[in-house]
Amino acid sequence: MKTDRYSRLGTDLALTRFTGEPSAVPLESADSWGSLDLQAVPGGFSGRNGDALGLGVVRGRQNLAQALMLRLLTRQGALAPLGHPDYGSRLITLIGRENDESNRNLARLYALDALQQEPRVRKVLDLAVTAVTGQPQTIRIRFSVLPFADDDPLSLGLEMAL
Numbered sequence: 649m650k651t652d653r654y655s656r657l658g659t660d661l662a663l664t665r666f667t668g669e670p671s672a673v674p675l676e677s678a679d680s681w682g683s684l685d686l687q688a689v690p691g692g693f694s695g696r697n698g699d700a701l702g703l704g705v706v707r708g709r710q711n712l713a714q715a716l717m718l719r720l721l722t723r724q725g726a727l728a729p730l731g732h733p734d735y736g737s738r739l740i741t742l743i744g745r746e747n748d749e750s751n752r753n754l755a756r757l758y759a760l761d762a763l764q765q766e767p768r769v770r771k772v773l774d775l776a777v778t779a780v781t782g783q784p785q786t787i788r789i790r791f792s793v794l795p796f797a798d799d800d801p802l803s804l805g806l807e808m809a810l
Contacts, residue, residue, distance in 0.1 A: 709795065709798070709802055712766075712769075712802060713802060713804055715766065715768070716769075716793070716802075716804060717804065717806065719735065719736060719737060719762050719763075719766060720737050720762055720763075720789070720806060721737075721806075722735065722736035722737065723736050723738075723740045724736035724738050724762070734765060735765070736762065737758050737759060737761065737762035738758040738761070738762075739755060739759065739762075739789075739808060742754060742755055742758070742808075742810055743810055744810065747779055751787075751810065752777045752778070752787055753777075755787055755808070756775055756789075759777070759789050759791065760772060763775070763791060766793075767796070769793045769794070769796065770795060770796050770798075771793065771794040772791065772792075772794075773791075773792040773793060773794055774790075774791060774792040774803075775789070776789075776790050776791070777789050778790075783809075785809050785810050786807055786808065786809050786810070787807070787808050787810060788805060788806070788808075789805065789806045789807075790806075791803070791804060792804075
């Protein structure tokens with residue numbers, strides 16, 4: 649059963665607007681930069697306009713996708729007071745720098761380091777950092793990982809303004 653297959657990838661509150669989107673790249677794609685928010689879904693308590701709202705959850709592959717995005721978007725060391733000094737990435741240290749090959753290589757190194765720390769990732773299959781045409785201060789990070797206990801790659805993307 650597919651549910652059992654992905655059970656080791658976990659369940660969590662939906663914190664990003666990413667919920668999984670089919671694309672030309674294998675499986676899923678996401679652009680979650682700047683979109684951290686709890687996902688309100690139908691059901692639960694009544695909102696202002698009378699609609700019932702609740703908090704969404706993500707499971708399995710969607711949970712792993714969200715976890716990878718949050719790891720990349722969190723400054724490494726920010727969770728040290730909570731006992732997780734190595735959690736996160738150093739990508740935020742690139743903000744304010746030039747969008748040149750040297751800094752894109754640093755972004756690749758920082759993203760690879762963060763992705764390899766995730767215990768639910770068996771292997772990083774691909775990682776590319778490119779400039780975004782028409783947006784001189786923006787880089788695009790695309791990666792594909794092989795989740796633990798899963799033979800289907802999970803592919804994601806993230807755009808970041810430097």
